[in-house]
Amino acid sequence: METYSISTSGKQNKFSIKRLFSQSFAYLILIFGTLVTLVPFIWVIFTSLKPASEIIRIPPTFFPETWTLDSYRTIFTDPHVPLALFYFNSFFVATFRVVITIFTSTLAGFIFAKYKFGGKDAIFGFILVQLMIPFQVVMIPGYLILVKLHLVDSLWGLIIPSMVDAFGIFLMRQFIEGIPSELMDAARIDGSSEFGIYWRIILPQLGSAIAALGIFTFMGTWNDYLWPLIVITTHEKRTLPLLLTWYNSQHGTRYDLTMAASILVLLPILIVYAIFQRRFVRGITMTGFK
Amino acid sequence: MDNPTILAKQNKGKSKFSALERVKNKFVTRSLTPIMLYMLFFSLLPMVWAVVLGFFDYSPIRAGSSFLGLGGQNPFIGLDNYRAMFLDTQPARVFRSAVVNTFMFALLVLPINLAITLPLAVIIESIHERFKGFFRAIYFMPTISSSVAVAVMWGYIYHPQQGLLNSIIRAVGLTPPKAWLTDPSAVYFGIPLAMIAVIIAYIWQDFGYNLILFIAALQGIPREIQDAARVDGANAWNTFWRITLPLLKPTLLFVCVLTMLSSLQVFVIFDVMTNGGPRNQTTPLVMSIYQNAFRYQNMGWAAAISMVLFLIILFVTIVQFKVLRTDWEY
Numbered sequence: 001m002e003t004y005s006i007s008t009s010g011k012q013n014k015f016s017i018k019r020l021f022s023q024s025f026a027y028l029i030l031i032f033g034t035l036v037t038l039v040p041f042i043w044v045i046f047t048s049l050k051p052a053s054e055i056i057r058i059p060p061t062f063f064p065e066t067w068t069l070d071s072y073r074t075i076f077t078d079p080h081v082p083l084a085l086f087y088f089n090s091f092f093v094a095t096f097r098v099v100i101t102i103f104t105s106t107l108a109g110f111i112f113a114k115y116k117f118g119g120k121d122a123i124f125g126f127i128l129v130q131l132m133i134p135f136q137v138v139m140i141p142g143y144l145i146l147v148k149l150h151l152v153d154s155l156w157g158l159i160i161p162s163m164v165d166a167f168g169i170f171l172m173r174q175f176i177e178g179i180p181s182e183l184m185d186a187a188r189i190d191g192s193s194e195f196g197i198y199w200r201i202i203l204p205q206l207g208s209a210i211a212a213l214g215i216f217t218f219m220g221t222w223n224d225y226l227w228p229l230i231v232i233t234t235h236e237k238r239t240l241p242l243l244l245t246w247y248n249s250q251h252g253t254r255y256d257l258t259m260a261a262s263i264l265v266l267l268p269i270l271i272v273y274a275i276f277q278r279r280f281v282r283g284i285t286m287t288g289f290k
Numbered sequence: 291m292d293n294p295t296i297l298a299k300q301n302k303g304k305s306k307f308s309a310l311e312r313v314k315n316k317f318v319t320r321s322l323t324p325i326m327l328y329m330l331f332f333s334l335l336p337m338v339w340a341v342v343l344g345f346f347d348y349s350p351i352r353a354g355s356s357f358l359g360l361g362g363q364n365p366f367i368g369l370d371n372y373r374a375m376f377l378d379t380q381p382a383r384v385f386r387s388a389v390v391n392t393f394m395f396a397l398l399v400l401p402i403n404l405a406i407t408l409p410l411a412v413i414i415e416s417i418h419e420r421f422k423g424f425f426r427a428i429y430f431m432p433t434i435s436s437s438v439a440v441a442v443m444w445g446y447i448y449h450p451q452q453g454l455l456n457s458i459i460r461a462v463g464l465t466p467p468k469a470w471l472t473d474p475s476a477v478y479f480g481i482p483l484a485m486i487a488v489i490i491a492y493i494w495q496d497f498g499y500n501l502i503l504f505i506a507a508l509q510g511i512p513r514e515i516q517d518a519a520r521v522d523g524a525n526a527w528n529t530f531w532r533i534t535l536p537l538l539k540p541t542l543l544f545v546c547v548l549t550m551l552s553s554l555q556v557f558v559i560f561d562v563m564t565n566g567g568p569r570n571q572t573t574p575l576v577m578s579i580y581q582n583a584f585r586y587q588n589m590g591w592a593a594a595i596s597m598v599l600f601l602i603i604l605f606v607t608i609v610q611f612k613v614l615r616t617d618w619e620y
Contacts, residue, residue, distance in 0.1 A: 026413045030425050033410060037428055040494070043454045044443050059460065060452045108325050115318050123326065130333050134555055134603055136576050137596045140583045141339035144350065144359075145332070161332050164325055188310070194317035223436040225558045226576075230584055241438040245562055248442050255446050262439040273434050277427050280434065284499065285506035 048072070048260035055256045071260035081247065082236070083264065090240045093158045094221040100163045101217045102210055108164070109172025110198050114181065124173075130166040135226075143230055157231040158224075158239070168213050175209040176202060212283030215276065222269055240265045343593035344371055351587050364590070371594035381582075385595060387570050388578040392602075394481065395574060396553040398489055399496075403549055407497050408538075411504035412530065426505065430498035437495065441562035444491035445471070448563075474568035482571040484564050492559050496552075500545050507541035508534070543614035550606050554599070575599045 043062065047055065048071050050064040075081055112124055142161055143152070151157035179202060187197050203210075225241045232238055238246065244265050251257045273280060339358065348354070348364040355361035375382055414425055432440065447454045448470035459466040467476055467483055476483035511534060519529045535542075557576040560566060566573035566581075575595060583592035 023417065026417050029410075029413055030417065030421075034425065034428050036494070037432060040443055040447055040454070041431070043447065047446070055452065058451045059457050060454070062454075062457075104325055107321055111318055111322055115314060117315065117318050123322075126334070127329070130329075132604065132607075133333075133337055134551075134596075134600060136555060136557075136579050137340050137600050138333070138336035139579075140343065140589050140593050140596065141336035142332070143584075144339070144589075145336065147350070164328050164332070166329075166333075194314060195321075219434060223438070225438050225561075226580065230580075241436055244436075244438050244442060248445075248562070255449075255452065258442055259446065262442050265439045266435055269434055269436065270431070273431070277430075278423075281426060281430065281502055284502050 044259045044262060047255055048263050050256055052254065052256050055254070071256040072264075074257060075260055075264065080235075080250075081243070085236060086238060086240055086243045087268070089155060089237060090222060093155055093239060094218050096159045097162060097221045098214050098217045100159070101165045101168050102214055104164045105168030105172045105213060106176075106203060106206060106210065107198060108169045109174075110176050110202050112169065112173045113176035113179075114184065127166045127169055131170065139227070139230065146231060152231060153233045153237060154231075155237060158221075158228055165213075165217070168217070171213060172206065172209060175206060179205055208279075208282065208286065211276075211279050212286050215280060215283050218272075219269065340593050340596060343590055344597050345369070346590045347371075348590035348593075349587045350589060367590075371591050374591070375594070375598070381591065384570055384573065385578060388573045388575045388595075389598070389602075391485065391571070391573055392554055392556075392575045392599075394485060395489065395492075395556060396550055396606075398481070399492060399553045400546065400549050402489070403493055403497055403500055404542075404545070406493070407500040407545075408504055410497075411501055411508055412534075414501075414505055415508045422505075426502065429501055432495045433498035435495065437558040438562055440491065440495045441559045444487075444494075444559075445563050447491075448487055471564050472568050474571060482568075484568060484572045488559055488563055488572060491563065492553070492556065495559075496549075500549060503541060503545055504538070507538050511537050539614060543610065546614065547607055547610050550610065551603060554603055554606065575602075 046062065046064055049067050049069070050061070051066050051068045051070055054061060054065060076083060108127075112120065146152050146157050146161065149160075151160060183201050184197050187201050192200065223241060224239070225245075228239050228242050232242060235246070244261055247261045248258050342358075342360070345366060345368060346360055346364055347367045347370070348360065350359065352363040353359075354364040360366070375385055410429075414422055417425075446452075448456075450456060450466075450469050453470075455470070456466040467473065469476070469483075470487040471484045473483060478486065515537070516529055516533055519533045524532065555576055556574050557580065560572050560574055560577055561580075564572040566577050576599070579592045579596050579599065582588045582595065
């Protein structure tokens with residue numbers, strides 16, 4: 001690796017054997033990594049396109065000998081799997097959580113960034129402390145609270161306990177601090193209310209921060225498993241990840257079906273990712289979100 | 291923040307607040323109060339409640355007093371839940387193996403993840419601009435995927451007869467293990483095979499995240515610093531170890547802390563792939579908390595375990611900050 005390749009990116013266009021060698025080596029590793037990343041996906045897609053008789057063959061085939069959509073047809077026509085309903089459940093929870101989280105995070109972040117008031121530091125400290133508390137600690141009392149509120153086994157039970165996000169507030173405060181206060185003063189002269197300043201001056205400038213928070217709240221909610229597992233008990237109220245584990249337990253050895261079901265769960269988020277790929281990447285580097 | 295010129299009307303009274311300040315205060319109070327009350331109810335209350343539960347022999351199926359269901363048939367037992375962790379009983383043994391499993395998992399995931407993501411980030415940064423985005427996009431795909439789907443996928447990949455992995459191993463003429471996920475006697479270097487299998491799947495899903503953080507950090511290092519080192523005669527290897535790596539230290543700290551935190555809280559992939567087995571060899575702490583609280587309805591005991599998890603996370607984070615802290619920036 002004793003070459004230019006490590007530190008330069010296109011700046012050293014000087015052709016040399018050494019450089020050619022190191023570049024080839026770099027691409028070789030990257031292509032190997034691409035195979036390791038993609039082959040499991042491809043294997044799963046191919047499996048879902050095989051007939052049931054081909055699944056049980058040993059050794060297994062990689063490419064389907066017979067291509068078929070039977071597995072998808074079986075899932076779509078299964079009366080126990082009203083797919084549209086499960087998609088709706090997941091979308092319903094994710095949409096509400098994204099919209100509400102963005103609203104509360106930007107509003108609170110705005111206040112902590114731009115206003116002075118008594119106890120501000122203490123309150124903000126309390127918000128930071130929450131970042132240190134793992135979800136698994138508050139999960140048990142959180143469930144007991146839901147029982148008292150009669151929100152167990154309800155989609156609202158997945159939304160209401162997570163309407164305010166400490167990290168979102170922290171993130172938005174960082175961004176809003178960078179917005180010049182003169183804009184706010186100008187708006188006040190024009191007779192704007194404080195909420196009007198938030199709505200018309202601050203919010204429109206938070207585009208990329210809101211996109212990042214929105215994407216990761218959506219992803220987190222869409223892929224969330226532990227909390228729905230605790231809260232939801234009725235089959236019809238399951239979100240997609242719960243549906244998948246249930247379906248897996250019902251059809252454990254029919255891998256054509258379980259792989260097709262996995263694809264169906266993965267598909268929406270992969271499509272969103274394909275469209276907003278750059279925003280995902282920028283969002284991560286901007287927020288360090290997980 | 292004060293701007294006296296825009297005061298619509300100066301109040302003549304003795305009030306120490308100007309009209310504008312009063313408007314601001316009203317806005318702050320009205321907006322923040324609901325959010326704070328919400329946080330008291332959904333964040334502070336559960337935190338305090340979890341601590342309290344750890345001191346009780348609490349089960350939601352037993353009748354307690356009217357105050358949070360504590361007392362009555364859910365008696366206060368002081369530190370007994372914590373003392374019970376050291377006893378020679380079945381639940382205590384499961385708990386202790388969960389602590390070991392969790393540490394084993396986190397301490398293996400972190401170095402393996404770094405050994406893959408850091409060199410890979412350097413390699414991606416070294417290639418032509420046009421292809422960087424392509425590889426980055428591919429490598430990040432597993433990270434956005436649902437953990438449940440990934441676990442179901444990998445469960446099949448590890449299938450002893452029909453799985454992809456064993457087929458590949460057989461195709462190159464080697465003998466694959468007879469069962470990746472269910473054989474309790476398969477232990478390598480003290481690490482159960484099922485644990486190794488889950489770690490591989492977990493890293494496959496998770497590496498794209500750290501990769502992107504490292505790439506961003508590498509892009510943030512000013513070109514001139516590296517160029518200066520090269521002018522002074524340092525080769526690429528030395529430039530990386532002496533210049534680039536020290537400059538990456540803040541990112542390294544961040545990546546280490548986040549990777550540790552998330553792997554100490556691992557649950558989904560174990561729950562779906564192994565369900566804790568074989569013989570609790572792959573039960574992490576969070577699964578132990580979940581099972582005790584919601585399957586066995588033993589919430590006092592589960593809350594005490596969750597406190598142990600919290601202390602472990604706190605301790606690990608503090609240690610990492612102490613070890614990797616830097617006082618300078620570029």
